[in-house]
Amino acid sequence: MTTLLLHLPPEVLANIFRRLTTSELLNVMLSCKFLRNFIINDNAIWRSAGQKKLFVYYSIENSNPITLSWYERSRISYNWRYGVYKAQVLIRHYTNYMPWLLFHNSEALVMSVGSALQCYTTNKKGLPCCKVACWKLQVPKIKRSGVRTNDISRFVLRNNLIVCGNRDGCMAVYEVNNIKQKPQLMCHIRDCHENGEVELTTVELFNKNEPFHIIATGSNYSSVLRLWSLRKHETHEPTPDVIYNNHDISVTDITLSNNVGIRCMHLNQLGNKLAIGLNGNDSPVLLDARSCKVLMTPHEKTDLKQVVRDIQWHDANTFVYVTHSGKLRLIDIRSHDKVYDAMDPFLSSLYCVKSDGDRSIIVGSSEYARCVLFDTRKNESHVQIFFTQKQTSPVYSLDFNSTKLIAAADRSLAVLDFDVNPANVERRDYSYVFR
Template sequence: MLTDNIQLLPVDILVNIFKRLNIKDLHNVMLSCKIFYDLIKNDNTIWRPLARNRLMIDLSDSSKSNELWFYRCRTSHNWCKGYYQSKVVINHYTNYMPWLTFHKSEILLVSVGSELHCYPTNRKGFPNCREALWKVDVPKIQRQDVRTHDISRFVIKNNYIISGNRDGCLAVYIANNPRKRPWLQYHIQDCHGNGQKEVTAVEVLDSRNQIMVVTGSYVSNDLRFCSFSKEDNSNTTYILRGDEPNIKSISFYENAGTKCLALSESSDKLAIGLNGNSKPLVLDVYTPQFLMTADATKNPKQQIRDIRWHDENTILYVTHSGVLEMIDVRAREVVYNSKDPFQSSFYCVKSDGQWGIVAGSAEYSRCVLFDTRNQMNHVQMYFTQKKTSPVYSLDFDPYRLITAVDRGVAVLNFNITAASEQQKDYSHIFY
């Protein structure tokens, strides 16, 4: 029987037709009726071929297996075109330099001065910062100088929270359930220079029977390796000093310091961002021998402010001069290079392990989105808050970007319908 109603065609034939359309035509078909809208939206076979090599932010390890590709394509489009909703979720009246991590997109950990706060997420995955799950105040030592007791950096990994503090100490917490208040297992006092130098970088290596905490200071030319047993279940807090026999050190050249550390996914290589150099070092943690050095780029006016592993063989880092670079540690060559559009310093960086990179700038609470497939220009800029502060720390997943500035934390939500929000497009500024 002849019919001119396309809706009466079998579903598999309709899907085959829709697979042959481009994204713009698909959008127009979805607007034609609810039946087509639901069919196109819920069929991943339509969107997957279109988006496989186009997604901007793709953290597949944090994505749900039943996630619709329609939402992934929509949020990727919003990241690139500047469609998002911004909300300040934490606001205070004291200037801090906070550090944060959005752990597994389930809880938000934020340092507020010398306190570490943990906030849950709601059913939509949005951080709920009205009431903290828990707060801990790291132990302090009073120093006879102008230093604060604030947390400089912390990491959460394999049921441990490691906090490096500006009073020169280190706190090791056990957090078997990150949603519950952790308990302090070790407080290591005077980590560098008999306590005269603050701890500005931390990492943790977790083996079968012990953990090893690595600490560095931007005013000290050595790394400290502290080994602890994992078998103690006595809920006892141990107070140690930086000269304990189980604490070893590795030294760099003079006038170098450690600004940041990052351990590879396989836990065999440690990337070291230096104060006094524009290139990182790479250490084999088992030997220990340096796999990559940077003697030719020593410069007291340079520093690497943040460093991450983009993948198992590539290091991503940002510098005080506003440079974003990726180095392949096998060939020891720069494979990606870009700069801040405003030629400002970068303070922090993170990648999705594929093509998307977000860097936090030193001015106007601004973040910049880069695409490793595009060596020429940035993709987009986001002014996350109405403040002139640097972005001290950031984290993101495919749907939201979280940034910490001197007086608050903001969340940018990209999982929205573009028509419902005014576009904030800064992709063509300073090309």
């Protein structure tokens, strides 16, 4: 029987180290190179040590997860929880915008800037290279009277299509064969709601079978959810004036009650349920995407001060949404009950939300380009606050993966990189604020 720790069998060593805390493991790693390499490369040790800790994975729409060892996950999890990161401003503007972005499979950043859609690829470190765009395009515009712009309000990328909803009341649909190649215009539909008198605020693309594309559109100033069935064509001319003829398109209207408009919506991964956030009501609507039957209704009373600003599916049975009054809620569609209820630490309005489908939820606030990380196991407080940029702007849109958080403000776009050495980076810990 040996009396030396280094002579013990590997399974015995692993069993001993699984009983240590994280700080004790780090101290053992400093003792010698052999133990350091052994502890780093044994996933079971770090999986056991991190059972109760919060791990940030990747957002629901980001379908290409980064493969990390359990040691790397634990190290990066520490950085998320204690505010250890490097911040970098990637894009600056001299005009105020309300951008929308998508970090597609962690390999390309697609972002709206006014009426332009831009794509930037990532480098070897996973950071978007925003000096030169991979491609840019201008959506077709309609000149309107009044103060409305031609900006893109929101867009969705799914099933090799990009659907853009514009504030001029029109919709543009693009075909995408490769995210790194410029999309081709498939169709441009004018006057989507109220004969074009109101903006197109939100769009969603259904997972339907051939030979139709089903697109849902909503306006902040109309209670009608409109479903567009677009017939697929084998060939089409990619010109800015393509408009579907009447025989190529059919429209179904669904009127939602107790609201003054539709602010946001999101389809679940199975493609059979649509969560809808309303203007004039802080209670969302759940719609069966196949039968168009309303499964969950909002509050009976309409309140113009209440708005659901963004809504996302958390998993197959729950969705998360944020409101103008600063509420963050998680709803179970089986019981229609709130299973998580939190508030912004500064009681500010919340503009956007993303979930990793596990325990992490990140929201964008209306003040100081601030993002907040929440743990669905903790109702009483937030986990961490990130001031992404030195601006007073809201965070209009965000996306993330295991190591990066990307946030878009009115005049800039910033990325926070959590894959850093805590010993070399200043800690910006605001987890204690307003607890």
